[in-house]
Amino acid sequence: MAWTGCVGHECVDTQAAGAYISQALATTAGRLYNLSFTAAENGGDPSEMTIFWNGALVTDVLNPANSTAPNGVTFTFNGLLATSTSTVLELHGRQDPAYLAFDNVSVTAAVPEPQSYAMLFAGLALMGFMARRRKS
Numbered sequence: 001m002a003w004t005g006c007v008g009h010e011c012v013d014t015q016a017a018g019a020y021i022s023q024a025l026a027t028t029a030g031r032l033y034n035l036s037f038t039a040a041e042n043g044g045d046p047s048e049m050t051i052f053w054n055g056a057l058v059t060d061v062l063n064p065a066n067s068t069a070p071n072g073v074t075f076t077f078n079g080l081l082a083t084s085t086s087t088v089l090e091l092h093g094r095q096d097p098a099y100l101a102f103d104n105v106s107v108t109a110a111v112p113e114p115q116s117y118a119m120l121f122a123g124l125a126l127m128g129f130m131a132r133r134r135k136s
Contacts, residue, residue, distance in 0.1 A: 003101035004093045011094035012050040020092040025107055027082035032110035035080055037091065039065040040072030043098030052081045052090040065100070071121070072103065079110060 004011065006019030016022070027033065035058075041047055044066050051052040058077055065073040089107065093100035 002091075002103075003099045004095070005097070005099045006094045007096045008094065009048065012048050012092040014057060014115050015052045015090060018092055019094060020090045021102065022088060022090045023105075025087045025089055027085060027087040028109075029082055032078075032083060033080045033087075034108050034110050035077045035089070035106070036074065036108075037105040038072040038103045039093070040069045040101045040103070041065050041067060041095050041098065042069040043067065043095050047095040047100055048093070049100060050092040051077065052084070052088070052092070053077075054083055054087045057071050060082050072085075072101070074104075 002021045004019035006012075011018040012020075035051070035053070037065050040047060041064075045063045046063065047066060048060065048062050049058045058080065061075075064075070089105075091102050091105070093102065
């Protein structure tokens with residue numbers, strides 16, 4: 001668990017600045033990943049969290065989990081694209097004047113849905129049919 005007592009928008013508005021936790025993750029370029037974590041606060045508004053994935057802002061949420069400590073609220077972001085073999089994840093948070101905590105952070109490779117496989121097989125079948133038709 002990591003928590004911050006940072007006050008003000010400057011805690012969350014810029015990558016690699018303010019109040020944040022960061023981790024460089026080993027990733028596969030071109031692969032999609034899913035991020036899940038729990039955010040909990042022991043106060044009311046104002047509060048804010050921002051998430052950066054590989055330098056890009058994923059979300060900026062005002063008052064994400066007011067007065068939910070200790071259990072918090074689970075957030076999930078799917079389909080985050082890795083562009084290299086190392087991807088930096090940053091979780092920024094502020095809670096004026098109490099705290100915002102992050103816990104149970106999980107990053108997993110996205111598993112293609114069955115519809116994706118069906119489209120792939122349909123495309124391969126169509127290509128096979130067209131190739132066979134050209135030979136005739």
